[in-house]
Amino acid sequence: MLDGRRKSIQPMAERLPDGNMQALQQFVSQSPWDHAPVLRQIAGKMTSALGPEAWVIDDTSFPKSGDQSVATSRQYCGALGKRSLCQVGVSVHAVTDQASSPLSWRLFVPPDWDDRNDDRRRRTGLPTQVGHVEKWRLAIETLEELISWGLAPQVVVADAGYGQSAAFRHALRSRDLDYIVAVRGDETAHRHDAEPEAPAYRGAGRRTLPRYRTDSVALYELAAAGGRRAFRQVTWRQGSRGAMRSRFRVLQVRPAGKIPRALAAADAGGSAAWNGILPSETLLAEWPPDASAPTDYWLTSLPPDTAIRRLVRLAKIRWRIEHDYREMKHGLGLDHFEGRTWRGWHHHVTLVTAAHAFLTLRRLDPKVEAPA
Known part of the structure; x- marks a missing residue:
C-alpha cells in the first residue's frame, strides 16, 4: 500500500526501512504458511461488513515474459487483448453496488502443464494432484469452498x-x-x-432421449x-x-x-x-x-x-469486479509478482486480497475522515 509503481519483492523491500529483500522473498515465495485459512478469515470478515447481494465470478490475466512461472502458457490474455504468455486466475467476489471484495482464488492450469514428467511442475512446486480443469469448474470449486466456510450462498453472476x-x-x-x-x-x-416428446420405446437398447x-x-x-x-x-x-x-x-x-x-x-x-x-x-x-x-x-x-x-x-x-481488478493491479501490484512457484503465486494474491480488504473496510468506516 506504500507509494511506488512496482509492487514486486525487490522494489518493495527497497522501500522498507531495513531493506531486507531476502526475508520478504522467503515470506512470500518459500515460507510454508497456508493461504487458505487467511482467505477464509478475509472472506468471513468482508461478508459480514458488506452484506453482499451477489457472488460475482470472473478471471483476470497476469502477463509473463517467459514460460517458466507456474501455469504460464500462450493463451488469450485479457490484459493485452491478444494471445500471449500469461497466467490466468479465477476469482469469486462478494459484491454490492457500493463495495466489493475478492473472497477466494484459483490458478488456471493450462493443458500443456498436465504432463506429470514436465520438469516445470517440479521446479514450480505444482502439486501432483493439480492438473488442467476448465475455468467454469474452478469457479464451481471455489463456490463450494465458500459454502464449506459457512458463508451464505448468494446469487451467482458471471459474464x-x-x-x-x-x-x-x-x-x-x-x-x-x-x-x-x-x-x-x-x-x-x-x-x-x-x-x-420422447419417441416410443421399442423394448431394445437405450431409450431415446426426448x-x-x-x-x-x-x-x-x-x-x-x-x-x-x-x-x-x-x-x-x-x-x-x-x-x-x-x-x-x-x-x-x-x-x-x-x-x-x-x-x-x-x-x-x-x-x-x-x-x-x-x-x-x-x-x-x-x-x-x-x-x-x-x-x-x-x-x-x-x-x-x-x-x-x-x-x-x-x-x-458485475461492473464491481472490474473495479476490484483495476484497483488491485494499478494500486496494489496484483500482476507484479515475479516469483515462479505455485506457493508464491497463492501467497501473493492472498496478501493483495488482504490489502484490498483493508482499504475497502477503511472506506466503509463512517468514522474515517474524508481526505481534504
Whole structure:
C-alpha cells in the first residue's frame, strides 16, 4: 500500500526501512504458511461488513515474459487483448453496488502443464494432484469452498465466458445456487411453450432421449419479437453521471443446448434422473434506446415474476469486479509478482486480497475522515 509503481519483492523491500529483500522473498515465495485459512478469515470478515447481494465470478490475466512461472502458457490474455504468455486466475467476489471484495482464488492450469514428467511442475512446486480443469469448474470449486466456510450462498453472476456453458449453469442448479449469467445473442432456445416428446420405446437398447419437434431459434430473435414496445424502461442505479437506465424485456425460454449425459447423471444422482432436456430459464434482454436491435442477454434461474429492476441490478452488478481488478493491479501490484512457484503465486494474491480488504473496510468506516 506504500507509494511506488512496482509492487514486486525487490522494489518493495527497497522501500522498507531495513531493506531486507531476502526475508520478504522467503515470506512470500518459500515460507510454508497456508493461504487458505487467511482467505477464509478475509472472506468471513468482508461478508459480514458488506452484506453482499451477489457472488460475482470472473478471471483476470497476469502477463509473463517467459514460460517458466507456474501455469504460464500462450493463451488469450485479457490484459493485452491478444494471445500471449500469461497466467490466468479465477476469482469469486462478494459484491454490492457500493463495495466489493475478492473472497477466494484459483490458478488456471493450462493443458500443456498436465504432463506429470514436465520438469516445470517440479521446479514450480505444482502439486501432483493439480492438473488442467476448465475455468467454469474452478469457479464451481471455489463456490463450494465458500459454502464449506459457512458463508451464505448468494446469487451467482458471471459474464458470457461462463454463462455460455450449459454445463456451468447445470452445475449451479444442481447445487441449488441461483444465478444470472450473460450469454451471446446467437445462443439458441425454444419458446417457453415448446414441449419435448420422447419417441416410443421399442423394448431394445437405450431409450431415446426426448426431443423438440420445432427448431430452436437465436435468443436475439426471441427477444426482438414484438419490437420495442415489448421492452420497458428500467433505472437500476445512480452512476457518477446520473441515473443509469435502459430498456429491458423478460421472458421464459427453453435452452436448446446439451450437456454430457455423464455429467448430468453424476450431479442428478443417477442416469435415470437425466432426461436430456435442459430446464426452462428466464431470459433478460436489453435494447438501448439508441440501438437498432437488442444488444445484451442474460439467462437466470430466478423466476420470471422476479421484479425486473432486481434482475437488471444483478445483471449489471458485475461492473464491481472490474473495479476490484483495476484497483488491485494499478494500486496494489496484483500482476507484479515475479516469483515462479505455485506457493508464491497463492501467497501473493492472498496478501493483495488482504490489502484490498483493508482499504475497502477503511472506506466503509463512517468514522474515517474524508481526505481534504
